[in-house]
Amino acid sequence: MINNPKPPRPENNVISLLSHSESIKIFENKSDEEIWKAFDKGDEFAFNYIYRIYVVKMFQYGCQFAKDHSLIQDCIQNIFIDLRRKRGGLSTVVSIKAYLFKILYREIIRKQNKNKIVGQQSFEISEEGFSIEYSHETKLINDESMERKRELVMMALEKLSQRQRQAILLMYEEGMSYKEISVAMEFSEVKSARKVIYRALASLKDLLHEKAPYLK
Known part of the structure; x- marks a missing residue:
């Protein structure tokens, strides 16, 4: 995970931000669907x-698979500008984070493909993709004394496919449900997200047993 990210700053007269404390008071106890509907109706x-x-969560997520931080910032800025322009005609959203992650991933890939066409070399998709850094809060491993096991799990994670690591990150780092993961990764069915997670965890188990059969 990227530390101390610098999220995009809103441009003057393009994105105006009101008092954050006021918005928290209004929306902290409302569902994502209610918040999104209010936004779609023009609520600043x-x-x-x-x-x-x-915005910071999106930046951190983008940094998992893209190297150019300034371009990630531009993508996020463009997403919010575009969403604001489309207010009044937005689709229903049940999980805001999953939806924003989905369109951010799509936008970064679009930018990558565009840069390839015009021959730009400033933007690269990380070859590793979706590296996962663990802290003591991490659900996969919560015993700080078991450093060796933590190292082995991280080594095993690197052996997974990028999509498997992406799914693991969304579930264990972002705390997403299977339904939210299916949205973020654009699966047509929730069971597809379940299948990817199941296979990823099964692979992790096999890899760990291979590297350290004494660990349970």
């Missing part, structure tokens, strides 16, 4: 809440 406090809550 709803827009402020969404931007403030998710």
Whole structure:
């Protein structure tokens, strides 16, 4: 995970942010669907809440698979500008984070493909993709004394496919449900997310047993 990220700053007269404390008071106890509907109807406090809550999360997520931080910032900025322009005609959203992660991933890939066409070399997709850094809060391993086991798990994670690591990150680092993962990764069915997670965890188990059969 990227430490101390620098999220995009809103441009003057393009994205105006109101008092964050006021938006928190209004929306902290509302569902994502309610917040999104308010935003779609033109509520500036709803827009402020969404931007403030998710902009850093989006930047951190983008840094998992893209190397150019300034381009990630541009993608996020463009996403919020585009969403604001489309207010009044947005689709229903149940999980704001999953939806924003989905369109961010799509936008970064679009930019990558565009840069390839015009011959630009400034933007690269990380070859490793979706590296996962663990802290003591991490659900996969929560015993700080078991450093060796933590190292082995991280080594095993590197053996997974990029999509498997992406799914693991969304579930264990971002705390997403299978339904949210299916949205973020654009699966047509929730069971596809379950299948990817199941196979990833099964692979992790096999890899760990291979590297350290004494670990349970």
